[in-house]
Amino acid sequence: xxxxxxxxxxxxxxxxxxxxxxxxxxxxxxxxxxxxxxxxxxxxxxxxxxxxxxxxxxxxxxxxxxxxxxxxxxxxxxxxxxxxxxxxxxxxxxxxxxxxxxxxxxxxxxxxxxxxxxxxxxxxxxxxxxxxxxxxxxxxxxxxxxxxxxxxxxxxxxxxxxxxxxxxxxxxxxxxxxxxxxxxxxxxxxxxxxxxxxxxxxxxxxxxxxxxxxxxxxxxxxxxxxxxxxxxxxxxxxxxxxxxxxxxxxxxxxxxxxxxxxxxxxxxxxxxxxxxxxxxxxxxxxxxxxxxxxxxxxxxxxxxxxxxxxxxxxxxxxxxxxxxxxxxxxxxxxxxxxxxxxxxxxxxxxx
Amino acid sequence: xxxxxxxxxxxxxxxxxxxxxxxxxxxxxxxxxxxxxxxxxxxxxxxxxxxxxxxxxxxxxxxxxxxxxxxxxxxxxxxxxxxxxxxxxxxxxxxxxxxxxxxxxxxxxxxxxxxxxxxxxxxxxxxxxxxxxxxxxxxxxxxxxxxxxxxxxxxxxxxxxxxxxxxxxxxxxxxxxxxxxxxxxxxxxxxxxxxxxxxxxxxxxxxxxxxxxxxxxxxxxxxxxxxxxxxxxxxxxxxxxxxxxxxxxxxxxxxxxxxxxxxxxxxxxxxxxxxxxxxxxxxxxxxxxxxxxxxxxxxxxxxxxxxxxxxxxxxxxxxxxxxxxxxxxxxxxxxxxxxxxxxxxxxxxxxxxxxxxxxxxxxxxxxxxxxxxxxxxxxxxxxxxxxxxxxxxxxxxxxxxxxxxxxxxxxxxxxxxxxxxxxxxxxxxxxxxxxxxxxxxxxxxxxxxxxxxxxxxxxxxxxxxxxxxxxxxxxxxxxx
Numbered sequence: 150x151x152x153x154x155x156x157x158x159x160x161x162x163x164x165x166x167x168x169x170x171x172x173x174x175x176x177x178x179x180x181x182x183x184x185x186x187x188x189x190x191x192x193x194x195x196x197x198x199x200x201x202x203x204x205x206x207x208x209x210x211x212x213x214x215x216x217x218x219x220x221x222x223x224x225x226x227x228x229x230x231x232x233x234x235x236x237x238x239x240x241x242x243x244x245x246x247x248x249x250x251x252x253x254x255x256x257x258x259x260x261x262x263x264x265x266x267x268x269x270x271x272x273x274x275x276x277x278x279x280x281x282x283x284x285x286x287x288x289x290x291x292x293x294x295x296x297x298x299x300x301x302x303x304x305x306x307x308x309x310x311x312x313x314x315x316x317x318x319x320x321x322x323x324x325x326x327x328x329x330x331x332x333x334x335x336x337x338x339x340x341x342x343x344x345x346x347x348x349x350x351x352x353x354x355x356x357x358x359x360x361x362x363x364x365x366x367x368x369x370x371x372x373x374x375x376x377x378x379x380x381x382x383x384x385x386x387x388x389x390x391x392x393x394x395x396x397x398x399x400x401x402x403x404x405x406x407x408x409x410x411x412x413x414x415x416x417x418x419x420x421x422x423x424x425x426x427x428x429x430x431x432x433x434x435x436x437x438x439x440x441x442x443x444x445x446x447x448x449x450x451x452x453x454x455x456x457x458x459x460x461x462x463x464x465x466x467x468x469x470x471x472x473x474x475x476x477x478x479x480x481x482x483x484x485x486x487x488x489x490x491x492x493x494x495x496x497x498x499x500x
Numbered sequence: 501x502x503x504x505x506x507x508x509x510x511x512x513x514x515x516x517x518x519x520x521x522x523x524x525x526x527x528x529x530x531x532x533x534x535x536x537x538x539x540x541x542x543x544x545x546x547x548x549x550x551x552x553x554x555x556x557x558x559x560x561x562x563x564x565x566x567x568x569x570x571x572x573x574x575x576x577x578x579x580x581x582x583x584x585x586x587x588x589x590x591x592x593x594x595x596x597x598x599x600x601x602x603x604x605x606x607x608x609x610x611x612x613x614x615x616x617x618x619x620x621x622x623x624x625x626x627x628x629x630x631x632x633x634x635x636x637x638x639x640x641x642x643x644x645x646x647x648x649x650x651x652x653x654x655x656x657x658x659x660x661x662x663x664x665x666x667x668x669x670x671x672x673x674x675x676x677x678x679x680x681x682x683x684x685x686x687x688x689x690x691x692x693x694x695x696x697x698x699x700x701x702x703x704x705x706x707x708x709x710x711x712x713x714x715x716x717x718x719x720x721x722x723x724x725x726x727x728x729x730x731x732x733x734x735x736x737x738x739x740x741x742x743x744x745x746x747x748x749x750x751x752x753x754x755x756x757x758x759x760x761x762x763x764x765x766x767x768x769x770x771x772x773x774x775x776x777x778x779x780x781x782x783x784x785x786x787x788x789x790x791x792x793x794x795x796x797x798x799x800x801x802x803x804x805x806x807x808x809x810x811x812x813x814x815x816x817x818x819x820x821x822x823x824x825x826x827x828x829x830x831x832x833x834x835x836x837x838x839x840x841x842x843x844x845x846x847x848x849x850x851x852x853x854x855x856x857x858x859x860x861x862x863x864x865x866x867x868x869x870x871x872x873x874x875x876x877x878x879x880x881x882x883x884x885x886x887x888x889x890x891x892x893x894x895x896x897x898x899x900x901x902x903x904x905x906x907x908x909x910x911x912x913x914x915x916x917x918x919x920x921x922x923x924x925x926x927x928x929x930x931x932x933x934x935x936x937x938x939x940x941x942x943x944x945x946x947x948x949x950x951x952x953x954x955x956x957x958x959x960x961x962x963x964x965x966x967x968x969x970x971x972x973x974x975x976x977x978x979x980x
Contacts, residue, residue, distance in 0.1 A: 210688030318935030
């Protein structure tokens with residue numbers, strides 16, 4: 150055992166000094182969610198790629214500077230690829246960022262869903278919920294559920310203010326603890342975190358599933374029910390409660406923002422025409438077909454659908470089709486007036 | 501055999517990281533990402549032992565640079581420095597360090613045992629401390645600034661305000677818009693803790709040493725016999741150390757407060773407990789108090805981290821990510837029943853706590869001679885280490901600029917006698933006070949708050965401590 154440890158240490162030290170062939174740029178600090186995701190996927194991907202993958206962290210405010218730097222400089226280097234997350238997708242819609250998904254090709258991305266839960270003793274029509282660090286599609290979803298159909302955006306804004314306690318300045322850890330203590334009556338998680346942090350409370354009878362956003366079906370440009378949590382998709386619950394399916398300008402803004410966050414939750418991008426893209430896509434395909442590699446990834450980051458190469462591009466194109474002038478304007482209006490966020494309307498997105 | 505090896509290597513690594521000025525446990529753990537995967541190849545539990553060894557050893561090791569060089573090894577060691585560095589200047593470095601190591605080790609063993617042996621039981625306790633209680637606790641910590649402010653109390657208040665302002669640079673938590681960034685995007689992610697601490701404390705001391713071109717210790721004394729004196733002092737003032745341990749344990753238990761708060765609070769409690777004594781010019785109790793808290797805080801920080809997957813401190817967030825690599829999902833119910841995992845936590849932390857104490861006590865006498873080496877020999881090297889630790893954030897020119905600006909602030913504060921410890925506390929607490937205030941005012945009405953006895957008690961305590969500290973505490977510390 151001792152010799153094995155020493156040998157492995159020496160080999161690993163040698164390996165780590167080898168020159169990396171591919172670089173993944175991550176817009177976060179060490180230990181952050183996407184950084185850890187990238188480390189895990191990169192280590193599993195390396196054997197299929199036959200090359201080492203270097204991870205370059207470029208952290209900054211709301212994870213924007215790293216993506217901007219890749220867009221403006223690094224993407225023109227054929228060995229540099231970008232790893233982005235859903236927050237980048239939301240920022241793309243409402244902040245002055247340099248990056249633009251339309252200019253890239255997808256290596257692969259993970260399609261995700263976010264699930265919400267509410268405490269059993271709480272009123273669904275008057276929840277208290279953590280704001281997070283930026284725009285949260287759950288605000289739109291709960292406004293729709295609480296306020297019903299056929300309202301103007303101004304009426305939805307007022308209805309949200311009247312009924313929802315929106316708590317700013319909470320980190321993920323604080324949110325989880327506050328929910329456990331009952332200070333927040335509702336919470337949200339991705340599927341892996343939901344199992345870890347919320348399911349025990351549901352099993353104990355303290356909490357119930359509230360709603361989820363559904364999974365984006367890129368081919369048909371619509372969200373479908375999550376088989377892991379059937380019949381809890383917002384659209385289904387809305388129709389059950391109000392008798393009609395959700396529609397209208399406010400709903401379109403909701404579809405836009407949830408799609409860009411969840412549909413691009415974890416994505417690897419290359420500059421268009423990058424000669425290394427095909428190699429990387431092939432390696433990613435091989436990795437997703439390997440049971441051992443996928444078991445390792447699923448165990449650490451959860452079981453999500455992978456869309457590779459052309460499928461990823463199709464997902465991106467579908468998302469871009471949701472970007473309309475009305476949807477963008479209403480997104481910014483709700484963000485500013487209901488959530489108090491400093492959002493900007495980007496007319497260049499609809500040109 | 502492999503467990504002993506993991507403890508030994510982890511301890512040495514943690515000790516070296518702890519010795520590097522401005523580095524500390526968090527920086528040391530980030531570097532572990534590069535090779536944590538090795539452990540999954542044979543035994544992930546061995547990885548747990550290794551990581552916990554790094555945590556324990558770096559916490560003890562970071563006292564060295566604070567005491568010997570007047571440069572905190574980590575932000576949490578800044579409190580030890582206030583009385584430890586003057587002792588080193590008086591030629592009593594080994595005395596200060598051995599007292600620090602014994603106190604830190606004793607509290608590490610006590611709170612390590614209580615933490616890891618009773619871990620599953622704490623889940624109920626942590627639910628009692630809600631947002632109002634955390635807010636009141638942070639206010640209590642801020643109120644203790646009265647005890648660590650210098651004789652120039654107006655300048656201390658200004659220093660706190662400057663620290664708070666710099667701590668608020670970044671993103672407005674309500675609007676998510678940039679705030680006080682002066683158009684510089686880099687600042688939108690806040691001023692990072694490491695360059696602030698390094699600029700405030702490390703660079704001014706290094707530059708002073710280099711420009712004076714003299715030994716750190718002005719009154720050379722033999723280090724012989726000081727180890728035993730330090731051990732005796734740790735025993736003689738054991739209540740100061742134990743009080744620090746309790747404070748560190750409570751703060752470690754409360755997620756998000758961090759090591760710096762616990763060490764300063766312990767330091768303030770020590771000065772308050774000895775109102776007739778002078779601090780800041782080499783009082784050994786000022787070393788023993790904060791040193792009681794650091795290892796205790798590290799141990800109890802693991803409670804919310806392990807039980808809920810909620811990091812109790814910044815280092816714990818890195819530990820959590822490292823454990824994820826090893827396939828241990830902190831916060832998941834299954835892990836609570838994994839006896840081997842808990843044994844590994846316990847063995848790693850306790851083993852390294854004991855081992856690093858033995859190493860330190862054996863070699864402190866010789867390490868302390870660094871204070872007798874002319875500064876021009878190692879001053880530039882220290883500056884390199886500090887710079888290296890501070891540019892680990894992005895590695896870009898902005899990291900260097902912010903270190904430079906913080907250094908200018910530190911030099912000016914030192915020259916014009918603005919309390920640098922007070923500035924650091926303001927910086928550390930500003931964001932927490934703001935976010936907890938927002939949360940509390942959104943979720944609680946006055947009526948609801950008045951029904952919370954722990955909250956009310958802490959508010960009263962904060963008020964009393966602040967009034968006493970500012971207006972009745974005549975024995976201000978000299979360190980600025």
